[in-house]
Amino acid sequence: YSNHLHALSYACMYLNIQLTAVVRGNYEQSLTPTLIDMLEWGTKLHYVTKVDYQQRANEAYCQRLKSQFNADHVIPEGGSSKDALQGVGRIIEECSEQAPDITHIVLPVASGGTLAGLLSSPLLPKVKLVGIGVLKGEGYLEGLVQDLLLPNSEAMRKNKQWQILHSYHHGGYAKTSADLLQFVSQFNQNTNQLNPPNCCFIEPVYSGKCFFALDQLIKANFFPNNSKILLLHTGGIQGARKAQ
Secondary structure, X not given: OOHHHHHHHHHHHHHOOOOEXXXXXXXXXXXXXXXXXXXXXXXEEEXXXXXHHOOOXXXXXXXXXXXXXXXXXXXXXXXXXXXXXXXXXXXXXXXXXXXXXOOEEEEEEOOOHHHHHHHHOOOOOOOEEEEEEOOOOOOHHHHHHHHHOOOOOOOHHHHHHEEEEOOOOOOOOOOOOHHHHHHHHHHHHHHHOOOOOOOOOOOOOOHHHHHHHHHHHHHOXXXXXXXXXXXXXXXXXXXXXXXX
């Protein structure tokens, strides 16, 4: 149900680039809607065990995969790599043009790439970045962001301008709670009044946790008076397909 793999698969189909996706677990006999889409778009699926998948950050393992599939590039989990930071940083340009007076940007955090990309942008306005951890990873998620940022860079000097909150993961990655599910359901129902029927705008894995957290933070007066908050919906609703 990976949002990243789903989007990457479509992009590669559109650009006529061959993609092999490394998927944790073997779903060959029980394809998910996400994997079915990817196969239809020409992506090759390579299933690995959970033990093998734990080596995903090991350089030697990645080189073996690269050699095995005669690949030009190995893209990490979630697309989070230093090569992606410049592209992600362009989001700041759009935010600055559309909302030049924002004081806070709130976004979900899983593999750290989006937050690191925003921090690496030379156009980063004087706003505070508030990440919402969608998995149990206090310290771990901060480390992912730090590792992606270049040492002694301008992004590193902006450390005081960002934080990750860890109270809204609802039990861990892809875990939920009754409160979260109710919030997501009600939010989508309200959104459907402005969109086509059965439209899903948020899901309980990433975006739903971020919207839930923002709702709770506003109620708790987390933000100073007169704050102007931009919530960054990082896209993807594959998590919603799991419940269907």
